[in-house]
Amino acid sequence: MEIQIVGKNVEISERVRQHVERKVSKLERHLPHIVQGVVEISRETTKSPEHRFIAQITLTHSGTILRGEEKSSDVLTAITSAVDVLDRRIERYKGMLYQRGKRHANKHEEPLQEEPEKKIVKEKQFRVEVMSPDEAVEQMELLGHDFFLFINEIAQRFSLLYRRRDGNYGLIESEIV
Numbered sequence: 001m002e003i004q005i006v007g008k009n010v011e012i013s014e015r016v017r018q019h020v021e022r023k024v025s026k027l028e029r030h031l032p033h034i035v036q037g038v039v040e041i042s043r044e045t046t047k048s049p050e051h052r053f054i055a056q057i058t059l060t061h062s063g064t065i066l067r068g069e070e071k072s073s074d075v076l077t078a079i080t081s082a083v084d085v086l087d088r089r090i091e092r093y094k095g096m097l098y099q100r101g102k103r104h105a106n107k108h109e110e111p112l113q114e115e116p117e118k119k120i121v122k123e124k125q126f127r128v129e130v131m132s133p134d135e136a137v138e139q140m141e142l143l144g145h146d147f148f149l150f151i152n153e154i155a156q157r158f159s160l161l162y163r164r165r166d167g168n169y170g171l172i173e174s175e176i177v
Contacts, residue, residue: 001025001034008042010053010075016041019076023083024057031090036060041075055082059090066093128158133171136161 005012005020020039028034040056055078056069068085072078130151131139140148140161152159158174 001028001037003037003039006038006040008040010041010043012041016075016079020079023079027059027083027086027090030087031059031061031094034059034061039079041079043075053078055079057082057086059086061093064093066090133159133161137169 001024003021003024005017020041024037024039027037036059038058040054040058042054042056043052044054046052050073051071052073053075054069054071055075056067057079059066066086066089068082068089070078070081070085072081128149128151130153132153136148136150136152136159139150140146140163147160147162149158149160151157152173155173157176160172162170162172164170
């Protein structure tokens with residue numbers, strides 16, 4: 001697995017780099033053939049010291065993206081906690097793959113399920129309008145939603161605006177493949 005380590009507002013020391021490589025490589029024994037891993041470590045200036053360092057780990061496996069993020073007062077603790085989160089998500093992902101394969105193999109048998117199967121319970125259609133990201137923020141706030149889909153008049157493609165946990169906004173833009 002190729003691991004890319006990125007630092008934002010923090011210098012990545014050799015000790016941190018070795019810690020990341022040791023911890024993240026252990027995930028590969030639970031889920032072999034991980035194509036890529038990106039570890040983003042950032043430092044924020046917050047009043048709360050226990051949320052100073054943020055470790056976000058993103059893994060790509062067969063087109064599926066798994067992500068874990070944790071905050072801590074210590075960079076090594078944040079990395080370890082993010083790996084623990086990802087470890088749980090990998091186990092859940094493997095369980096989903098197992099159940100999916102079991103359902104396809106035993107179509108005539110009643111599948112045993114520990115959790116109720118998740119399904120789409122509501123569908124909705126709406127007009128997607130062309131607007132600027134600033135107009136989309138205003139529209140999202142007026143609707144009281146945590147996300148808003150629109151066509152970005154600058155990029156001329158679908159964009160998804162969402163509210164982040166820190167109260168700011170994030171923007172996801174579609175990529176034409």
